[in-house]
Amino acid sequence: MTEVFTGNFTQQEPIPEAAIEAAVRVMRSGRLHRYNLLPGEVGEVSRLEEEFATVTGARYCLAVASGGYALACALRAVGVRPGDRVLANAFTLAPVPGAIASVGAVPVFVEVTEDLVIDLDDLQSKIGQARVLMLSHMRGHICDMDRLMAICEAAEVQVIEDCAHTMGAAWAGVPSGRHGVIGCYSTQTYKHINSGEGGLLVSDDAEVMARAILLSGSYMLYGRHTAAPPAEMFEKIKFETPNISGRMDHLRAAILRVQLADLPTQTQRWNVLYTRLETGLSGIPGVRLVPRPQAESYVGSSFQFLLPDCPPDRVRAFLSAAAARGVELKWFGAPEPVAFTSRHDSWRYAPPQSLPQTDRVLAGLIDLRLPLTFTEADIDLIARILREEWGRLAS
Ligand SMILES: *Cc1c(COP(=O)(O)O)cnc(C)c1O
Secondary structure (H helix, E strand, C coil): CCCCCCCCCCCCCCCCHHHHHHHHHHHHHCCCCCCCCCCCCCCHHHHHHHHHHHHHCCCEEEEECCHHHHHHHHHHHCCCCCCCEEEEECCCCCHHHHHHHHCCCEEEEECECCCCCECHHHHHHHHHHCCEEEEECHHHCCCCHHHHHHHHHHCCCEEEEECCCCCCCEECCEECCCCCCEEEEECCCCCCCCCCCCEEEEECCHHHHHHHHHHCCCCCCHHHCCCCCCHHHHHCCCCCCCCCCCECCHHHHHHHHHHHHHHHHHHHHHHHHHHHHHHHCCCCCCCEECCCCCCEECCCCEEEEECCCCCHHHHHHHHHHHHHCCCCCEECCCCCCCCCCCCHHHCCCCCCCCCHHHHHHHHCEEEEECCCCCCHHHHHHHHHHHHHHHHHHHC
């Protein structure tokens, strides 16, 4: 009998009951806007910011409307101006070049390695072209952060970290998002904590964070933030910083606080699934798994493997054979972007760039999500199906 997988790769777990109760409390209060507080009340948004600052070890935190908003806000806060060039990974998701374009800046793409991290030699060769690097830890893969920071510090390039896939991860014990001047996170449904839409920024830099808070639409109510720099920081800049509204509300903050407390447990659960799939797919000829460095602690919420130099027709045949058995794979090598898998050559508002190494890696890159609604038995079945269908094509 041919086994078929019937799980859903985009089905998240329900919002925890305690979070639902917290959300209902906020709704009963009628005070959903972050600055709509009773005298002496701190509010869910500021509490979330305090807690996320504690979790990441950051001095300051700001909650905003989306991960993409966090990225654009970070670019403005470090002073990126229209026409400036910004270094970015060629292998990333559309919100990254989109954030750069939203401030009128121009992305300069850096190649990806076969280990799915930014190519530090290519970064070194391009470092003189910009003052800022927007670094994506794409699909949760973290590069050698010590070497990256050495390259950027030597060139006085500021690093903004896009931690959409690394909330809860770390490099050599330092939480992801804490190497650069700002770390940006997403709380969108497909990330590690789920408020539908949402984002967070962390920083130790008082002036940068004061700018970010003003930019996010704080009016002159920044004094109600509790994970913020002192009031003097705002005095200098409050008349010259535009309000570009993108605040978070208490409803979303309330459901995120409960999930943030659960993140270490969820991370362990994701990594059990990840390791199981890694074991299930190891040793298949023609399939390259991505090694995970010792220094990296990751959150295995998605899984990637490479079919190096596999002809496109064979990749397509594999994808459709897997799909026929219920295993939905994403391919970064398709000529047209599908769902979330867009590629540098589909961001045509940016100048075209030659990235032969990235093109070669993406041509064989397969991606799948590991939602926590999957069981270990589901993972074993997925691995069996992929192994059988790849084997069938090879024979
Ligand atoms: C999801 C994501 C973002 C932010 O996305 P939003 O949908 O705006 O929250 C940024 N970068 C990457 C790599 C992402 O996957």
